Amino acid sequence: MSWLAHLPILPVAIPALAAPLTLLLMRRYPGAGLAVAFASCAAMLACALALLAGAADGSITVYALGDWPAPFGIVLVADRQAAIMLTLAASLALIALLHAVITGIDRKGWHFHPLFQFQLMGLNGAFLTGDLFNLFVFFEVLLIASYGLLLHGQGPARLKAGVQYVVVNLVGSSLFLIALGLLYALTGTLNMADLGVRVAQIAPEDQGLLRIAALLLASVFAIKAAVVPLHLWLPRTYDVATPAVAGLFAIMTKVGVYSLIRVVPQVFGHDAGAAAWAPAPFLMPAALVTAAVGFAGVFTARSLSEQASYAIIGSTGTLLIAVAGWQEAMLGAALYYLVHSTIAGASLFLVADVVARRRASATDNCSPGPDFADRQQVGLLFMATAIATTGLPPLSGFIGKLLILKSVTALPDWGWAWGVILATTLFGVIGFARAGSMVFWKVGEGEAVPASAPRADMIAPAIALALLAALSAGAGMATAYADAAAAQVLDRETTARAVLGDGQP
Amino acid sequence: MTYEFLVASAIGVLVAGGIFLLLRARTFQVVLGLTLLSYAVNLFLFASGRLVLNRPPIWDKTVTEYTDPLPQALVLTAIVITFGMTAFVVILALRSFLETGSDHVDGDKVPSDENDGEKGA
Numbered sequence A: 001m002s003w004l005a006h007l008p009i010l011p012v013a014i015p016a017l018a019a020p021l022t023l024l025l026m027r028r029y030p031g032a033g034l035a036v037a038f039a040s041c042a043a044m045l046a047c048a049l050a051l052l053a054g055a056a057d058g059s060i061t062v063y064a065l066g067d068w069p070a071p072f073g074i075v076l077v078a079d080r081q082a083a084i085m086l087t088l089a090a091s092l093a094l095i096a097l098l099h100a101v102i103t104g105i106d107r108k109g110w111h112f113h114p115l116f117q118f119q120l121m122g123l124n125g126a127f128l129t130g131d132l133f134n135l136f137v138f139f140e141v142l143l144i145a146s147y148g149l150l151l152h153g154q155g156p157a158r159l160k161a162g163v164q165y166v167v168v169n170l171v172g173s174s175l176f177l178i179a180l181g182l183l184y185a186l187t188g189t190l191n192m193a194d195l196g197v198r199v200a201q202i203a204p205e206d207q208g209l210l211r212i213a214a215l216l217l218a219s220v221f222a223i224k225a226a227v228v229p230l231h232l233w234l235p236r237t238y239d240v241a242t243p244a245v246a247g248l249f250a251i252m253t254k255v256g257v258y259s260l261i262r263v264v265p266q267v268f269g270h271d272a273g274a275a276a277w278a279p280a281p282f283l284m285p286a287a288l289v290t291a292a293v294g295f296a297g298v299f300t301a302r303s304l305s306e307q308a309s310y311a312i313i314g315s316t317g318t319l320l321i322a323v324a325g326w327q328e329a330m331l332g333a334a335l336y337y338l339v340h341s342t343i344a345g346a347s348l349f350l351v352a353d354v355v356a357r358r359r360a361s362a363t364d365n366c367s368p369g370p371d372f373a374d375r376q377q378v379g380l381l382f383m384a385t386a387i388a389t390t391g392l393p394p395l396s397g398f399i400g401k402l403l404i405l406k407s408v409t410a411l412p413d414w415g416w417a418w419g420v421i422l423a424t425t426l427f428g429v430i431g432f433a434r435a436g437s438m439v440f441w442k443v444g445e446g447e448a449v450p451a452s453a454p455r456a457d458m459i460a461p462a463i464a465l466a467l468l469a470a471l472s473a474g475a476g477m478a479t480a481y482a483d484a485a486a487a488q489v490l491d492r493e494t495t496a497r498a499v500l501g502d503g504q505p
Numbered sequence B: 001m002t003y004e005f006l007v008a009s010a011i012g013v014l015v016a017g018g019i020f021l022l023l024r025a026r027t028f029q030v031v032l033g034l035t036l037l038s039y040a041v042n043l044f045l046f047a048s049g050r051l052v053l054n055r056p057p058i059w060d061k062t063v064t065e066y067t068d069p070l071p072q073a074l075v076l077t078a079i080v081i082t083f084g085m086t087a088f089v090v091i092l093a094l095r096s097f098l099e100t101g102s103d104h105v106d107g108d109k110v111p112s113d114e115n116d117g118e119k120g121a
Helices: A003-028 A030-055 A080-102 A112-128 A132-151 A156-187 A192-201 A204-225 A233-240 A243-249 A252-267 A280-300 A304-323 A328-362 A375-390 A396-408 A414-441 A456-473 A475-490 A492-500 B003-022 B027-047 B069-100 B111-116
Strands: A061-064 A075-078
Touching: A003 A030, A003 A061, A003 A075, A003 A112, A030 A061, A030 A075, A030 A080, A030 A112, A075 A080, A075 A112, A075 A492, A080 A112, A080 A243, A080 A252, A080 A328, A080 A456, A080 A475, A112 A132, A112 A252, A132 A156, A132 A243, A132 A252, A132 B069, A156 A192, A156 A204, A156 A233, A156 B027, A156 B069, A192 A252, A192 A492, A204 A252, A204 A280, A233 A243, A233 A304, A243 A252, A243 A304, A243 A328, A252 A304, A252 A328, A252 A475, A252 A492, A280 A304, A280 A414, A304 A328, A304 A375, A304 A396, A304 A414, A328 A375, A328 A396, A328 A456, A328 A475, A375 A396, A375 A414, A375 A456, A396 A414, A396 A456, A396 A475, A456 A475, A475 A492, B003 B027, B027 B069
Parallel strands: none
Antiparallel strands: A061 A075
């Protein structure tokens, strides 16, 4: 086995090694600790890009842990979709880490960097794994790290939100385990590719149980993705989280969406009997309502970070409208929009932080505050991010929404999707314009931070916006890759052959 | 009374109690509810390998009937994770109570709090 064959395990192994290293180093040698943290993120990005290039030709790299063959051992599966998500996670991690270090927020409490690395380990593992129980374990890894990161910086508001966040996610984990128990009892396997083969052979009297398992799994992923009516935990949690952490959390809801895209076509595809596409009829209305609720929240939010939280919900809704069709063109559009909306959401949190740091007592409330330093530059940054989030040209949100609108015309009830997407875009534009004019145009009472505030904290959101600009400049390549990834996700048989060997159908 | 009935009703009672407690307003009851729910989930996972009595889980040439070892491994993982999570929730609930002076899940103060004596620092 050559060194390159071990590439798929590296995105999980690197942060697992870097986390204890940063834990040891940060106390005595903070410089070295930071170097390890950045090097780990950069190495992850390099691995992700290598996997992205390796998967470009449609090959599926299967890594059998301990060399136990599937379905008996646990496998990691690196295909196009996994590579896209890994690249996204590593890029976002670099941006969030950079912002945390520049603003000095990582020194506000102990163990920011180890928790950050463990969070990345959970994320990368969830994107790579080809085993449902392993997906549960990686969910737990990323969740327990996220509990720590959410509480980073302390304060009663964070503790209050933390209790709700942890309890909701623990209930979600219990539901996940029940679904896994059902699936194992019915099929005797938890390997996703193997499950896809075996669900076709389930006896008619067990079809009801299979359907329950499919719906339970979909609800667990919906909790993670903050789909209405399971979204209530999100606004408060993301609002109070440290901004750099909230920026990283922008990808957490997308883990739920990713799992839906990964598990439903693979396991509950067209020959799964009563469970075939079981979540689909519920997902579309839920997605429509989620988009509406999210952008209504953008319209009514009282602070920029609360607005960013609702924008995350709204973009997840828009994303799921495309996912709920389960067709190749729609999934391709959804994957492109997923990458865009994650970076745009993170950028919103970072810009809100930049504003809050300059306005001192007025923080990032949507009310006229003091005349603060760099008002024009920060205002431009906010405007560009708002343009990206709502999907106006020229940034990638426009292309993503256009692709979604174009692809959903294949659905019978596409009128609803069009109506909701266009109306929520209008609501979003008005909401952001209202917040922006309150914060950047009107000058009210209050003390601002002296004008000499360093401008370095604008670097991270600017990088995020540059990534979005690159995503729209290279939209041809990006959408071609996303479409190919969608085709690969829907092609269950090829994945099953790659994972289980040639003997399988 | 079969074993299936015994295990199924035990899981059912645990889940019912767990959900009832989860929907209460105070963190201590919610933590207890989470614990009951996780017990139920562990039992359920254990039963997903079918209920078999007095059979070895390890392969042997002379034995023809086994109990499925995989659910036991899964349950072990689930127990470890839920144990860690429960410990974390207990500490979090305590810290939250000490810092906000309220043990309600939404952090609000309610009139009955005043009768509870000292409310931490």
